Every structure is written in structure tokens, then in C-alpha cells.
Amino acid sequence: MKPRLSPLANHLARRSAFALIFAICLGSANAFGQDPAAAPALGASALSLIEFARQSNPGFAAARAEAAAAHERTTPAGALPDPTFELELMDATNTMNKRSASLLPGQVGQTRYRITQPLPGWGKRELAVKAAVAQATQADAMEDIAWVELAARIETLWLRYYAADRELAHGREALALLQGLEDISLARYKLGLLPQQAVLRMQREITSQRLALVEIEQRRKGLATGLNGLLGRAHDAPLALPLDPEPLPEGLEASALFQAASSANPEVIAAANGIEVARAERERTYRDRLPDFAVGLTNNRPYEGKASWDVMFEVMIPLQQSSRRAKEREAEYLLMAAEARREDARARATGELGKAWSTYTQGRETLRLLDHTLLPQAQATRDASRAALSSGTVDFDSVIEADRQLIDIRTRRLLTELDTRLALTEIKKLTGESQ
Template structure:
């Protein structure tokens, strides 16, 4: 009995040991945006639904180009044998039995056009599914950048809070020595209270970003995520040339690709509408049975007569209008996509310059100002309000730096969404 217990314990430990890496790996996602994208690609239900719909649409091509199912017909003729017998359904006892196997055949080229329309609709659905993924990827990248900003802003606020505690101690020492007013100590305490209030707001925003990311990953809202470690480097300015990216957007943007497939499908649909001016055929063949013997064979050809010209002209005008609508829709989509591209390129350039300005000019100047103000306050040459203002300038410069980094990532995510690929 003890051996069985030990065996079960060993098996349980083995299963936990095998499961631990998977659990730790899932909990570790979040350090980089790449880990989030890799996780979401296989698990996001919205993308999975669009892929399933695209697969469903693609399956329409085969039945669209197939011949209709053949039809079998049996006719029992003269079931009373000129009134000499009671009605019967036995083929050997009626006057004659006619068997007919028939097949509907559309006019030449109609099946090919229907198959091509279905193929193009499948391409459009696949492009929409791809566009859905890049929309989701952009949301993940944007949420990750905002999460990174909130985390770094929280860390910065805590550093400034620690700094304010040290300044409060300096103010208390000077107040005790009669070198400063009590108001300086109170100002330092009020500033700390304000910073604690901002920490509450940042913690709430961090929770919101955490929840949004887990929703995009199809995970529970409170599932653990590792803290973001770094942002992706921005592409070099030479790779963000508008003319080059415009060509790539026109060639690869999923929305434009879907609209182009819709235009081609509408063109095929128009051609099919004009082919409906010609008749479809039905051919058939079968024997005729008399009692128990086959004594006759017959062939049959049938065609519909396209007399309803007003109906067909209406269908043709409809197909022309659908084609015009598809072309106008793609033109509108192209204008919108290119406008967004130009806007985001300008945004990423602005974010890059603001970050450089904050890093190279604002922050060093603010740090020098703070050091000078701190020395002046300790020597009694400056008041505490000036010292607080210098501290706020440092914080503002760092916030501008972090905000510009996050803004650059958001703009980069939008550009990659428009391109349908990573830069």
C-alpha cells in the first residue's frame, strides 16, 4: 500500500514538474511586446473567428464551379392499363415505365466565372482576416507602449517621492536651526501627498492596461504579466521615407488588398450577369420499359428561353453599380490609408525629436538647475518654492522623455498596421 502511495506521489510530482515550465513561461509573457504578439497569434478569438470565416468562404469555390447534381425521373404510364385493372405502382404491370437521367448544364463559361468570383471572395476574406490580425497586433503594441509609459512614470514618481522625503528632512533641519520657515516643511509634505495621489491614479491606469492586454491575449483579466522591460528600437529615418512606404502600403495593406479582390469579383460578377443573356441547357437520356422488357430509348435536350429582358437588364445595371461602388470604396480606402500613413510618419518624427530634445537639452538643464537650487537653498540664497519648481522641471523633462518614447511606439504600431508587416 505504501508503494502505491509513493508511486502516485511520484507521478503527481512529475506532472507538476512538466507543467511548471509551461505555467512559468505563460506567466513570464509581457517582458517584451514580441512575447505578447506570439502568444496572441494562436489564442486571440477574434483573429481565430476571422480565419475560420476566411476558410469557410474559400470552400465556396468548389461548389460554385461544379455542375448541379443530376436528376433521375421515373414515370409510370397508364397505371390502369386502359381501365382493365386497378391502379398499380408496379413497373411490370403498368402500360409503360419511362426512366430519365438528366443533367443541367449552364452556358459556356458561367461555371468558370462563378468559381472565379468565389475564389476572389475567398482572397478578400483572407485579406480581411490578415487585416484583423494587424489591427489586434497594433492594439497590443499600443497597450504595451502605454503600459510601459505608466510603469516608468510610476517608477519616476516614486523616485521623486523619495527625493521629496530627503528635501523635507533638509527643510526640517533648516527649520530646527532657525534658517527656514515652517512653511517649507509643510510644502514638502503637501508635495508628497500630491505625489501619493498621482501614484494611486497611475496604479489604476496600470491595472486598466494590464486588463486590456489580457483581454487581447484571451486570458483572465487578473492573469499575471511580467513587467515590461524595453521598447522596440525605432527604425532609422531613412527607412521611414514616405514615397517608399506608400508603395509598400499600396501593395501590402490588407484593407486595400481586400478591396482589390472585391473589385475583381465585381468585374467577374458583371461578366456573369451579361452571360445570363444566353440560355442554359438540360440534357437527358433513359429507357422506356414495357412490362418486363426495355424496348425503347430516348434522348432529351431542354433549354430555358431568356425572355425576361427587363429583369436581366436590371441585373446587369446592378452589377455595373456594384463594380462602381467597389472601385469608389477602394479609392476612399486608399486616400484614408495614405493620409494615416503621412500622419503617423509625422508623429513618429515629432516623437523622435521631442525625445532627443528632452534627453539632450531639457533633462541636463533641469538637473543643473535643481543642483544649483538645492545648493542655493542650503546656503539660504533661494527659497523652498524655487527648489520645488526645479524638482518639478526634472520630473517634467523625464516624463516628456518617456512619453515621447511611448508615442513613437504607438506611431510605429500604426504604420506597421497600415503596411501589414513589421518594419
């Protein structure tokens, strides 16, 4: 027997249930009533853009559809050819029957109904399936190439977008510092402690910095438009501000990368699949030396008489030997070309990887020197010049020059990081890691 609750407990339970239902309804209303434009825009990371492009990029959608179409061709490749139906009207003029001519079955001297089924030679259907499967595998490899190229283009554009955003932030910081110096220079100019030329130079520096900010902002907008184009979105669709990418990896081994470029590179894989396609086609060509067949069944119906049945067996006579030998030589040359394309793909992959690896290692070393030596020195020089300006031991030209050097070193550091990350993107593409 279940225990009965007290009236107070029942009241509290009902209130809790009503509160729970109200909360659920309120949450559902908020979820359904949420403005889609309020959702965070893409662009914070390259990975989010790449995942979005997998479903939205039209070019990759075409490559995916072509690969699916190639797989669908494997089923009909091994199917028998469709049979043929033949209707033959013998003595359509009815000369033997001394009647008027007719084109109606059963109203002529004899009507024949024939069904013929072509039969490929032994093993030809299996080879056709094998060739279709090889072509489907190659189509998959071409889809992988399209995806790797797309992912690399998106990551490259995003890295440039990221660099432009960081360059814009550095430029705004520099402009704020210059404007602070302008206030100091104007105050000293009013006291007669600074010539007018120094104030004018300071204002020229501020104007130049503003022009540079306009150029960087336009460049960032152009990169955002390019990213939206790759994503299949409107050119002015919003993109989130980029976050800092992952730290550059430390333990990249050149030998492992070159091994991956020789075996896992998408173009090398596609070329290797091309060899399989060429081999299958060569086997099909040599199998064409065997004849094809056909069987048929005929029903004979004379105008006046008994119906009869005929059985037909047909064999193709391979007389055109010169044509077949030319096709066989063509198949051999195509196989040689496919093998050469694989070696060419390997050579190009390793050559491009060598350049990317050199750029990456040089960039890592340059970044290390900039972060640990040159950039701290420039910051210390800038801070020291500003302190000396307060005590009157240096002029404004020295302070402006120190700020300009710091801006240049920061810009160089940002461009070096961009080149290094672009080289890493190329390395991932060449080694098949972008898949």
C-alpha cells in the same frame, strides 16, 4: 578483434553511464515537474504578445476560419449540378387496365424512371471557379486586415502599458526624493531653522505624489487587463514588466512610405481584390446570355409490355431580356463601386499616413530637444538647488519647484515618446509592415 578494457576502465565506464542516465532522469523530472505558473509571463515586449495573439485571439480566429471557408468554396464552384431522379407513375388509377388504383411501381399502367443532368452553358463553370478564387483572395485580404488591426491594437496598448510602467518608476523616484527632503525639513524644523508652513507644504507634495502613483498604478492594471482581453486570456493573468522597446528608426523616407501606403496597404489590397471579384461577377452575368442545358435518360416500363428507353435534351430559352439587362447594369455599377472603393482606400491611407508622419517627425525633433537641452538643464537645476539648500542659500520652496519641473519634463518626455511610437505603429499599419 576488439581490444579488451581493463577492469578499472570497465568500472569507470559503468559509473559514467550511470551518472549520465541519472542526470537525464533528473532533468526530465525537473522538466515534467516544473510549475507552469513559474514560466515567465507575457508582456516583456509587444512582439511576444502579437505572436501569442495569432493563435489565441477569437476575432482573428474567426477571420482565419472565414478565409479558409472561402477557399473551400472554390472546389464546388466548378462542379456540375447534382443530377435528379424522377419516378413517374402513368395511369395510377389503372383505368386502362380496369384494375384498382395503385401507387406501387410496376402496378400501374406504365412506370417511368428518369435521370436528368443539368449542364451549365459553355464557360460558365470556369467563370464560376474564377469568381470563387477571386472571392477567396479577397477573404485572404480581409484576414490580413483583421490581423493588421489586431497587431496595431496590441502594440498600441502595450506602448501605453510600457509608458505607464515607466511613469510609475519616475513617480516612485520622485516620491523617494521628496521623502528625503521631508526628513531634512523635519530636522531643521526641530532646530527652529524652518517654519511649520514649509514642512506642511512638503507633506502636501508627498501626499499628492502618492495619489498620482495610485492613479498611474490603476491605469497600468487597466491596460494589462485590456491586453489580456486581446490575447484571449483571463483578465487577471500575469504580465511581465515591459522592457525598453527598440530604438526609433532613423532612415524613414516619406516617398517610400507613401508609395507603400498606395500599394501595400491592406485595405487598398482588399479593395483591389474586390475589383477582381466584381469583374468576375460581371463576366458571369454577361455569360448568362447563353442558355443552360440538361440531358436525361428515361426507362419506360408498361404493366404488360416491353420496356423502352427515351433520351431527352433540354435547353433553357433566355426570354427575360429586361431582367438580364438589369443584372448586367448592376454588375457594371458594382465594378464602378469597387474601383471607387480602391481609390477611396488609397486616399484615406495616404491621408492618415500624412498625419502619422507629421506626428512622428515632430516627436523625433521634440525628443531630441528634450534629451539634449531641456532635460539636462532641469536635472542640473535640481542638483544645483539641492546643493544650495545644503549651504542655506535657497529655501525649500525653490528645491520643491526644481523637483516639480524635473518631474514635469520627464513626464512630457515620456508622453512625447509614447505619441511618437504610436505614430510609428500607425505608419507600420498603413504601409502593411505590421503583417
